[in-house]
Amino acid sequence: MKALMPRIEISLSQIRDNARILSKLYEQKGISLMGVSKAVLGNPLIAQAMIQGGVKFIADSRIENIQRMKTAGIKTRFVLLRTPLSQAESIVKNADISLNTEIETIKALAHYAHLHNRIHEIILMAELGDLREGILPHNFSEFIKKVLSFSPIKIIGIGCNLACYGGIKPDSDNMGQLSTLAKAITKEFQIDLEIISGGNSANYQWYQSTKTLDHINNLRLGESILLGRETLYRMAIPELHTQAFQLVTEVIESKDKPSLPYGKICQNAFGDFPIFDDRGIHRRIIIALGRQDILVSGLTPLTDLKILGASSDHLILDSNNNNLKVGSEVNFNLDYGGLLAAMTSPFIHKQFSYI
Numbered sequence: 001m002k003a004l005m006p007r008i009e010i011s012l013s014q015i016r017d018n019a020r021i022l023s024k025l026y027e028q029k030g031i032s033l034m035g036v037s038k039a040v041l042g043n044p045l046i047a048q049a050m051i052q053g054g055v056k057f058i059a060d061s062r063i064e065n066i067q068r069m070k071t072a073g074i075k076t077r078f079v080l081l082r083t084p085l086s087q088a089e090s091i092v093k094n095a096d097i098s099l100n101t102e103i104e105t106i107k108a109l110a111h112y113a114h115l116h117n118r119i120h121e122i123i124l125m126a127e128l129g130d131l132r133e134g135i136l137p138h139n140f141s142e143f144i145k146k147v148l149s150f151s152p153i154k155i156i157g158i159g160c161n162l163a164c165y166g167g168i169k170p171d172s173d174n175m176g177q178l179s180t181l182a183k184a185i186t187k188e189f190q191i192d193l194e195i196i197s198g199g200n201s202a203n204y205q206w207y208q209s210t211k212t213l214d215h216i217n218n219l220r221l222g223e224s225i226l227l228g229r230e231t232l233y234r235m236a237i238p239e240l241h242t243q244a245f246q247l248v249t250e251v252i253e254s255k256d257k258p259s260l261p262y263g264k265i266c267q268n269a270f271g272d273f274p275i276f277d278d279r280g281i282h283r284r285i286i287i288a289l290g291r292q293d294i295l296v297s298g299l300t301p302l303t304d305l306k307i308l309g310a311s312s313d314h315l316i317l318d319s320n321n322n323n324l325k326v327g328s329e330v331n332f333n334l335d336y337g338g339l340l341a342a343m344t345s346p347f348i349h350k351q352f353s354y355i
Ligand SMILES: *Cc1c(COP(=O)(O)O)cnc(C)c1O
Pocket: 036, 038, 061, 081, 161, 199, 200, 201, 202, 220, 221, 222, 223, 224, 231
């Protein structure tokens, strides 16, 4: 039988290694890890590999992904990273912990937690400058007073998320603010905060260089476990695997053609008026993969090929005179955006290996 293409080859042992090395690194100074599974749609085998590597929680932004992992029998504490009001009932039933910033939502969680006779745990997110989600620090005290009136809700921690929207880097200032906030909350409300979650894969340099972690005791890591990189500069983290995912695709046309389209130029399928360089006759290949499957900018060919462009279903490359035949395999490395798209495309087969 011919191997299926396009396919994404996923090395579970490399993901497990990455989780293990990162767990060791961060646990040295008392930081526990949440393995973030949203980029891989909550794939249960990948979540299991993260757990085998030592992460203490699995966190995802979508309740459907958490449901998928639970149905597959994954046993861990599940954390929902993004909490829509309309899904409150499903969240209470499926997630152990959710991240929250809105009283309305927490009220709905409390309602369903009461209805289903459960305690739902929450982590309150603080806005520390990145301007994605977060309660402003000076509003925390008042916010917590309201939350304490909902008896089925238990505040187990606080957290923040940086370097996502505003590109703000985690440093001693904002990490210090989070610790100060934790101290103030503990003092004012006598709440035992189990989790002070300082951020994500962008916290690596801060962790390596900081003299004190103060009260920070948790991070939520997706990209560094999956792709072996920190995310401020996208540098590889020592000892980690950076190619646990590889995309394998199929050549469907290979011909010498001019590099300049001929005929009258109008807009292309995506509404652009493309401009081309005339580089003479080149061997071009077409791959059966397109914008419907992948973020083209997220692909790096592993051989000496140059991506020229893509339509919905066709990826066009200059073969740099590599002799690739119809049916040949072409491999690509993926960045986070490429991984996200490839894992989401129903047309890309997922192939797992244990080596
Ligand atoms: C996606 C996400 C993460 C993980 O980010 P990485 O850069 O992949 O480590 C952590 N926290 C929250 C709230 C997220 O949404």
